[in-house]
Amino acid sequence: MQENKITELFSLKGKVAIVTGAAGGNGRAIAEGFLNAGALIYFVDISKEELEKTAKSLKNQKAKYIIADVTKKDDLEKIISQIIKEEKKIDILVNNAGVTIGEPSELYSEENWEKTYKVNLKAAFLLSQVTAHHMIKQKSGVIINITSLGAEQGFSNNPAYVAFKGGLKQLTKALAQDWAKYNIRVNNLCPGYIKTNMTKKSWDDSVSREERTGRTMLGRWGESYDLVGPAIFLASDASKYITGTDLYVDGGWMSKGI
Numbered sequence: 001m002q003e004n005k006i007t008e009l010f011s012l013k014g015k016v017a018i019v020t021g022a023a024g025g026n027g028r029a030i031a032e033g034f035l036n037a038g039a040l041i042y043f044v045d046i047s048k049e050e051l052e053k054t055a056k057s058l059k060n061q062k063a064k065y066i067i068a069d070v071t072k073k074d075d076l077e078k079i080i081s082q083i084i085k086e087e088k089k090i091d092i093l094v095n096n097a098g099v100t101i102g103e104p105s106e107l108y109s110e111e112n113w114e115k116t117y118k119v120n121l122k123a124a125f126l127l128s129q130v131t132a133h134h135m136i137k138q139k140s141g142v143i144i145n146i147t148s149l150g151a152e153q154g155f156s157n158n159p160a161y162v163a164f165k166g167g168l169k170q171l172t173k174a175l176a177q178d179w180a181k182y183n184i185r186v187n188n189l190c191p192g193y194i195k196t197n198m199t200k201k202s203w204d205d206s207v208s209r210e211e212r213t214g215r216t217m218l219g220r221w222g223e224s225y226d227l228v229g230p231a232i233f234l235a236s237d238a239s240k241y242i243t244g245t246d247l248y249v250d251g252g253w254m255s256k257g258i
């Protein structure tokens, strides 16, 4: 295949995308990567302050910002109607917003269980559903769910994160099955340990940091930027025959033996 055809395969030119949690580490890297691949991006986040900082540093006309709480169904409907009003279509959704609240399982509070459920699983389902109503009419679309090693393995003192990332991983397969007939592809992108606000506590503790480094085949933590290429791959025509799958971007964590 010619070089220009290869570039076209990975291009997001003319695409309209939403990334939730886009003021945070991974979300912002993915959203910026999509911008550079040619898409128009709606950065969605609950943090007004962080979104404003992002807008100031990016100064890009193809970046739009929506302050919204993904756990509020009204907010989700408003996001989608605003995008449809402004752009008339939605091509790509990245369900990236997430929280992690650690507590031993025997003490885990119902409040933290509910909060984790609402952000990490329920919001991803409801936003996918409201977005799919438009993608079904368009007969095309891509949804990427950001899962976690916690969707695959037990991690201590975080039953809600493990349960709902596991749920999200499976939700992807259900949606991929139901919406393939509308040419909507749904895939998981599963990061390994990435240095962001979410993992600051483990990074700052030298024992946890080294434990995680040693458990990773490539011998280092990831940077949010490591997710950009794989996210563009899943969002673009380069992956047009891929749906319902898990793409691990984990430095080899999942495959490592003793």
Ligand SMILES: NC(=O)c1ccc[n+]([C@@H]2O[C@H](COP(=O)([O-])OP(=O)(O)OC[C@H]3O[C@@H](n4cnc5c(N)ncnc54)[C@H](O)[C@@H]3O)[C@@H](O)[C@H]2O)c1
Pocket: 020, 021, 022, 023, 024, 025, 026, 027, 044, 045, 046, 047, 050, 068, 069, 070, 071, 095, 096, 097, 098, 099, 119, 146, 147, 148, 149, 190, 191, 192, 193, 194, 195, 196, 197, 198, 199
């Ligand atoms: N950092 C890692 O090592 C790692 C590993 C695996 C998976 N992940 C996943 O990557 C995603 C992004 O995490 P991150 O590491 O960039 O953390 P982060 O804390 O930097 O970003 C999370 C973002 O989500 C936003 N958010 C939280 N609740 C929200 C809500 N109700 N509505 C809208 N936005 C909300 C936050 O404001 C924040 O900007 C999460 O789904 C996380 O579970 C992270």
